[in-house]
Amino acid sequence: MSLKYAVLAALLEGEASGYELSKVFDISFANFWPATPQQLYRELERLARDGLVEARFVQQERRPNKRMFTLTEAGREDLRAFAAEPPRRPTAIRDELLIKLQAVDDPEAARAMIEERMTWARGKLGRYERVRERLLDGRTEDAYLRESDRVGPYLTLLAGISFEEGNLRWCERVLAVLKQRVAQG
Amino acid sequence: MSLKYAVLAALLEGEASGYELSKVFDISFANFWPATPQQLYRELERLARDGLVEARFVQQERRPNKRMFTLTEAGREDLRAFAAEPPRRPTAIRDELLIKLQAVDDPEAARAMIEERMTWARGKLGRYERVRERLLDGRTEDAYLRESDRVGPYLTLLAGISFEEGNLRWCERVLAVLKQRVAQG
DNA sequence: AACACCATGTAAGCAGTTACATGATTAG
DNA sequence: CTAATCATGTAACTGCTTACATGGTGTT
Numbered sequence: 001m002s003l004k005y006a007v008l009a010a011l012l013e014g015e016a017s018g019y020e021l022s023k024v025f026d027i028s029f030a031n032f033w034p035a036t037p038q039q040l041y042r043e044l045e046r047l048a049r050d051g052l053v054e055a056r057f058v059q060q061e062r063r064p065n066k067r068m069f070t071l072t073e074a075g076r077e078d079l080r081a082f083a084a085e086p087p088r089r090p091t092a093i094r095d096e097l098l099i100k101l102q103a104v105d106d107p108e109a110a111r112a113m114i115e116e117r118m119t120w121a122r123g124k125l126g127r128y129e130r131v132r133e134r135l136l137d138g139r140t141e142d143a144y145l146r147e148s149d150r151v152g153p154y155l156t157l158l159a160g161i162s163f164e165e166g167n168l169r170w171c172e173r174v175l176a177v178l179k180q181r182v183a184q185g
Numbered sequence: 186m187s188l189k190y191a192v193l194a195a196l197l198e199g200e201a202s203g204y205e206l207s208k209v210f211d212i213s214f215a216n217f218w219p220a221t222p223q224q225l226y227r228e229l230e231r232l233a234r235d236g237l238v239e240a241r242f243v244q245q246e247r248r249p250n251k252r253m254f255t256l257t258e259a260g261r262e263d264l265r266a267f268a269a270e271p272p273r274r275p276t277a278i279r280d281e282l283l284i285k286l287q288a289v290d291d292p293e294a295a296r297a298m299i300e301e302r303m304t305w306a307r308g309k310l311g312r313y314e315r316v317r318e319r320l321l322d323g324r325t326e327d328a329y330l331r332e333s334d335r336v337g338p339y340l341t342l343l344a345g346i347s348f349e350e351g352n353l354r355w356c357e358r359v360l361a362v363l364k365q366r367v368a369q370g
Numbered sequence: 371a372a373c374a375c376c377a378t379g380t381a382a383g384c385a386g387t388t389a390c391a392t393g394a395t396t397a398g
Numbered sequence: 399c400t401a402a403t404c405a406t407g408t409a410a411c412t413g414c415t416t417a418c419a420t421g422g423t424g425t426t
Contacts, residue, residue, distance in 0.1 A: 002281050003385080009288040019405050032283035039386065041407065062395065064405040083288040086298055087281035090305070096187050096272035098217035098344055102337040103194040103268040113271055120275070145365055152287040155359050159283055162358070166351030173347070174340050180330055188413080204377050224414065226379065247423065249377040 004052075006033040007043050008071060008079040011053060012150070017066045018044055028131070031160040044069055052078055107178045114171050114178075121167045128161045189237075191218040192228050193256060193264040196238060197335070202251045203229050213316070216345040229254055237263055292363045299363075303356045306349045313346045 010016065010024050021044070022037040029035070035043075044067075047053040052075035056068045071079075097113055104110045135154060136144045145151065195201065195209050206229070207222040214220070220228075229252075232238040237260035241253045256264075282298055289295045320339060321329045330336065 001384090002279070002284060005288070006284050009284055012288060017405075018407095019403095022405095032278050032280040034277050034279075036387065037405090038388085038407085042385095060405090063403095064392090064394075066405055079288050080290065083285045084291060084294050085285075086301060087285060089281060091282070092219050092279045093217055093276065093348075094187070094219075094278075095217040095276045096274060097276070098341050099187060099191050099194055100268045100270075100272065101344075102341050103190070103197060103264050104337050104340075105265065105335075106269060107336075109269050116271060142365070145362060146369060150290075151292075151362060151366060152289050155289075155362065156283050156287050158358055158362075159286075159355055162351050162355035163278075163348075166347050170344055170347035173343055177330060177336060177340065177343075180327070181336060186412090202377075203379095207377095221415065222377090223379085223416085227413095245377095248375095249420090249422075251377055 002033065003035055003039060003043055004047065005079060005082045006035070007040065007047060008052065008075050009083075009152075011069060011071045011075070012079075013153075015056075015068045015070045017058075017068050019066065021069075027127075028157075028160075031163070032156060047075065051075075101174075107182050111175065111178050114174050118168060118171045121164045121171070125161065125164045125168075128157060128164070131157060132161075187218065188220055188224060188228055189232065190264060190267045191220070192225065192232065193237065193260050193267075194337075196254060196256045196260070197264075198338075200241075200253045200255045202243075202253050204251065206254075212312075213342075213345075216348070217341060232260065236260075286359075292367050296360065296363050299356050299359050303353060306352045306356070310346065310349045310353075313342060313349070316342060317346075 006025075006029060007021065010021055010029060016024070018037065018041050021040050022035075025033070025035040025040060044053065044055075048055045048069070051072055053069045054072050056070070057065065058068055059065050097117060100113065101110060135148075135157070139147070144154070148154070191210075191214060192206065195206055195214060201209070203222065203226045206225050207220075210218070210220040210225060229238065229240075233240045233254070236257060238254045239257050241255070242250065243253055244250050282302060285298065286295060320333075320342070324332070329339070333339070
């Protein structure tokens with residue numbers, strides 16, 4: 001049910017193709033609602049059938065043809081109603097690393113996994129920082145908040161940043177604990 | 186595939202019934218691998234069929250009968266192998282609130298949702314703190330880490346705490362941004 | 371009297387994943 | 399020459415959610 005609204009929300013940024021949306025759901029939206037291309041193509045089909053988005057066929061010469069999707073007024077209204085209601089279900093996290101860590105008996109293997117996660121988190125923070133700069137576009141946060149009509153994308157970006165920072169802090173903590181365990185055998 | 190190992194990891198704590206596991210997956214494990222009772226009953230069935238857990242029927246007098254499950258040596262071995270491999274898929278988060286926030290056009294509604302999340306996060310932190318005290322059992326962290334044979338449960342607990350603290354910090358940030366927006370209409 | 375807890379399970383349906391297919395274009 | 403990008407889609411499968419059912423016990 002929520003994927004539907006995630007797609008509608010993504011289309012608030014403007015017209016997009018399924019392929020373009022699959023990039024968005026693999027990068028920025030992946031931070032709170034990941035989806036594979038196949039999910040998106042199916043969802044867009046449904047949304048078009050229900051009149052919440054409008055599809056426009058675009059013929060291209062040196063590229064495969066594509067369909068561009070836009071929110072309809074009905075889609076906008078449906079999304080608005082959804083956004084006004086409090087969430088029904090709590091945040092769900094699925095993290096394989098934590099299962100492994102729960103069961104771990106080899107501190108060295110654990111350490112390696114944590115290091116990898118840290119590298120990954122740092123990379124993600126860097127990419128977030130660049131998105132932030134693109135949004136702010138030289139302005140201060142204050143100026144940006146005054147001038148932009150939508151705050152949503154900025155707030156979800158902050159969530160991503162906050163999450164990865166927390167991740168890093170936790171990783172440091174885990175490394176310290178593991179080191180102590182190894183030190184005493 | 187991962188639910189399987191989450192269940193095996195949960196059984197490292199000792200024999201448990203499907204019902205007991207459903208509590209665990211609704212509270213502590215929910216922080217990194219939520220599962221409904223129905224998922225668990227099916228998974229336990231499969232694990233028993235594959236010889237990774239052993240089922241023992243327990244007749245009770247003033248309660249419904251139950252089946253208690255224990256890890257077999259094969260199950261332990263399978264879990265050990267899983268825990269030694271690096272994770273295949275990145276952390277997946279599904280958070281309805283962030284979809285709503287991405288689309289939000291009513292700052293007052295947004296503020297209410299954030300307040301609710303904060304209340305919820307504080308509650309969760311409180312419960313984590315109590316779990317921590319039960320684990321430490323009067324000892325310092327150092328002493329606990331020296332004496333306990335498994336660190337896993339403590340590390341995943343720290344992850345939960347870290348996550349909710351980050352959540353709270355982010356909520357504060359969002360409130361500040363929203364306040365600023367409202368102040369200027 | 372009404373509700374929550376204990377303890378399991380079936381059935382149906384929806385959501386998400388994986389594999390495969392197509393075929394030209396562009397970058398290394 | 400190889401791999402990645404663009405752009406879509408079908409099919410088969412696995413995983414997850416929701417509704418319902420049972421029926422005694424303990425709590426407010």
